[in-house]
Amino acid sequence: xxxxxxxxxxxxxxxxxxxxxxxxxxxxxxxxxxxxxxxxxxxxxxxxxxxxxxxxxxxxxxxxxxxxxxxxxxxxxxxxxxxxxxxxxxxxxxxxxxxxxxxxxxxxxxxxxxxxxxxxxxxxxxxxxxxxxxxxxxxxxxxxxxxxxxxxxxxxxxxxxxxxxxxxxxxxxxxxxxxxxxxxxxxxxxxxxxxxxxxxxxxxxxxxxxxxxxxxxxxxxxxxxxxxxxxxxxxxxxxxxxxxxxxxxxxxxxxxxxxxxxxxxxxxxxxxxxxxxxx
Amino acid sequence: xxxxxxxxxxxxxxxxxxxxxxxxxxxxxxxxxxxxxxxxxxxxxxxxxxxxxxxxxxxxxxxxxxxxxxxxxxxxxxxxxxxxxxxxxxxxxxxxxxxxxxxxxxxxxxxxxxxxxxxxxxxxxxxxxxxxxxxxxxxxxxxxxxxxxxxxxxxxxxxxxxxxxxxxxxxxxxxxxxxxxxxxxxxxxxxxxxxxxxxxxxxxxxxxxxxxxxxxxxxxxxxxxxxxxxxxxxxxxxxxxxxxxxxxxxxxxxxxxxxxxxxxxxxxxxxxxxxxxxxxxxxxxxxxxxxxxxxxxxxxxxxx
Numbered sequence: 001x002x003x004x005x006x007x008x009x010x011x012x013x014x015x016x017x018x019x020x021x022x023x024x025x026x027x028x029x030x031x032x033x034x035x036x037x038x039x040x041x042x043x044x045x046x047x048x049x050x051x052x053x054x055x056x057x058x059x060x061x062x063x064x065x066x067x068x069x070x071x072x073x074x075x076x077x078x079x080x081x082x083x084x085x086x087x088x089x090x091x092x093x094x095x096x097x098x099x100x101x102x103x104x105x106x107x108x109x110x111x112x113x114x115x116x117x118x119x120x121x122x123x124x125x126x127x128x129x130x131x132x133x134x135x136x137x138x139x140x141x142x143x144x145x146x147x148x149x150x151x152x153x154x155x156x157x158x159x160x161x162x163x164x165x166x167x168x169x170x171x172x173x174x175x176x177x178x179x180x181x182x183x184x185x186x187x188x189x190x191x192x193x194x195x196x197x198x199x200x201x202x203x204x205x206x207x208x209x210x211x212x213x214x215x216x217x218x219x220x221x222x223x224x225x226x227x228x229x230x231x232x233x234x235x236x237x238x239x240x241x242x243x244x245x246x247x248x249x250x251x252x253x254x255x256x257x258x259x260x261x262x263x264x265x266x267x268x269x270x271x272x273x274x275x276x277x278x279x
Numbered sequence: 280x281x282x283x284x285x286x287x288x289x290x291x292x293x294x295x296x297x298x299x300x301x302x303x304x305x306x307x308x309x310x311x312x313x314x315x316x317x318x319x320x321x322x323x324x325x326x327x328x329x330x331x332x333x334x335x336x337x338x339x340x341x342x343x344x345x346x347x348x349x350x351x352x353x354x355x356x357x358x359x360x361x362x363x364x365x366x367x368x369x370x371x372x373x374x375x376x377x378x379x380x381x382x383x384x385x386x387x388x389x390x391x392x393x394x395x396x397x398x399x400x401x402x403x404x405x406x407x408x409x410x411x412x413x414x415x416x417x418x419x420x421x422x423x424x425x426x427x428x429x430x431x432x433x434x435x436x437x438x439x440x441x442x443x444x445x446x447x448x449x450x451x452x453x454x455x456x457x458x459x460x461x462x463x464x465x466x467x468x469x470x471x472x473x474x475x476x477x478x479x480x481x482x483x484x485x486x487x488x489x490x491x492x493x494x495x496x497x498x499x500x501x502x503x504x505x506x507x508x509x510x511x512x513x514x515x516x517x518x519x520x521x522x523x524x525x526x527x528x529x530x531x532x533x534x535x536x537x538x539x540x541x542x543x544x545x546x547x548x549x550x551x552x553x554x555x556x557x558x559x560x561x562x563x564x565x566x567x568x569x570x571x572x573x574x575x576x577x578x579x580x581x582x583x
Contacts, residue, residue, distance in 0.1 A: 010382075014390075017393060020456070021397050021400055022399070023423070024400070024408060024411040024415060024453075031414055044426065044430075090320050090323065097313040103317060114513070114573060115569055118566065119335070119558075120516065120561060121538070122541025123339070124335055125542070125545045125546070125551065126334075126551040127338070130334060149323060150323045150326075153323065182308075186316070211404050211406075213523075232407060232410060247411065250406075250407030257404060261398075261402040
């Protein structure tokens with residue numbers, strides 16, 4: 001009897017979790033599959049006349065509302081890929097020197113990293129505009145990439161420092177005795193052994209770039225450099241914007257991070273298990 | 280003891296690496312290379328973190344700005360909103376994540392599959408996810424939530440964004456929805472690291488699942504829980520996205536938080552210094568949180 005109750009409880013909980021997690025996703029499809037998506041939109045709780053019109057409009061680019069969407073996707077992918085690569089490179093170099101070569105105390109770095117996240121980004125609107133003018137990086141994707149890498153790297157270094165502690169330092173010692181240089185140590189010992197952690201950190205950096213709206217909207221002004229997040233915000237500001245297009249774009253924009261996350265989830269899971277509890 | 284045996288067998292092999300890599304002492308060429316490895320990071324931090332943050336602190340250094348802030352009724356309401364939203368969001372998502380991590384820790388295949396669906400919100404990009412929430416709540420009466428209320432439960436539709444408090448509640452729900460899976464995964468990792476023998480021993484002694492939770496899981500996860508709650512507090516305070524994209528501050532800035540008020544001051548009211556001051560006004564709350572956090576991280580040797 002108690003077992004039956006427990007099983008019923010699990011099933012009920014599972015149902016609640018499913019509805020909770022999927023309701024907003026379902027809503028995206030509900031709106032995207034609607035015929036009009038304009039203000040006269042009268043959706044029921046299921047798509048009464050589902051149509052792929054919004055997706056085909058995105059594909060052909062005939063409607064002027066969605067003409068810019070593919071260049072925007074290109075810009076988002078370029079920024080996301082660059083942020084991923086540079087966060088992994090810069091983060092692994094720094095954590096290699098600090099953690100493995102013991103260049104500095106990692107404790108001080110933890111404090112700096114956490115303080116970074118304590119400054120609300122809205123305090124930095126004007127400072128970033130000013131700084132980018134000084135550097136000549138205004139309305140330049142590389143300005144956004146630099147800022148996003150800067151904000152993603154502290155967390156990446158924390159994760160990498162922790163993983164590195166799981167690798168016995170005897171391996172480094174052995175390589176040194178065989179005459180390996182610092183660079184060889186990094187390339188042939190550190191990177192191969194840290195591959196899962198580097199994958200996890202890269203995924204994190206990509207999610208960070210993909211989640212960002214703030215730095216992109218502040219630092220990129222021209223249509224030419226606009227990203228998908230900025231395009232979605234423009235729809236949001238426009239009272240007459242066709243919501244079915246907007247949600248169709250939202251669905252497409254959500255696919256890459258989901259795909260990469262599920263492809264790499266084994267690495268990520270190992271990271272959580274290792275990084276979660278020690279001492 | 281085993282060390283002395285090894286040393287007797289091959290003393291040179293043990294001595295040499297220790298001399299090569301003694302803590303804090305590096306060969307000159309090694310030191311140069313190590314510094315070279317840190318230079319890119321240091322350059323980025325100086326150029327894109329220290330300089331702008333220093334600039335922000337300088338902009339917000341005039342005390343008169345803060346008097347001006349406090350005399351603005353909008354700011355007072357927004358400060359209350361921020362504390363409410365952060366307090367609620369952090370408490371709810373942390374406690375639910377802790378409980379749900381127990382559910383997901385069970386070694387069943389269907390639960391593992393369910394976990395993949397459950398982490399979906401965390402992998403969805405913020406802007407599209409919050410815009411979907413916006414549409415669910417904002418359309419009266421044809422938004423999905425009102426439709427479900429009227430169709431399934433026969434209730435009256437609600438104007439969610441006509442009242443500042445319900446609008447803020449919508450933002451809070453969206454924020455919890457997006458971030459709770461991350462903390463659940465972290466607590467799940469923590470639970471996996473607890474040795475099974477502890478539970479087996481307790482069960483032999485006749486302990487109920489509830490007592491196992493209170494006397495084994497809770498004490499062992501306490502530090503992780505506190506550290507996670509502190510980090511989540513910092514993140515939620517700075518997160519503009521749920522408010523900006525779900526309620527948009529409706530009605531008339533009454534569901535805004537400090538993270539979004541800074542935008543309005545800087546971009547809509549053309550008073551950037553006041554925006555900076557508004558954003559910096561959370562520092563007296565957050566700096567102690569950071570200090571406690573650094574000490575706790577240090578004590579438990581945990582790095583997230």
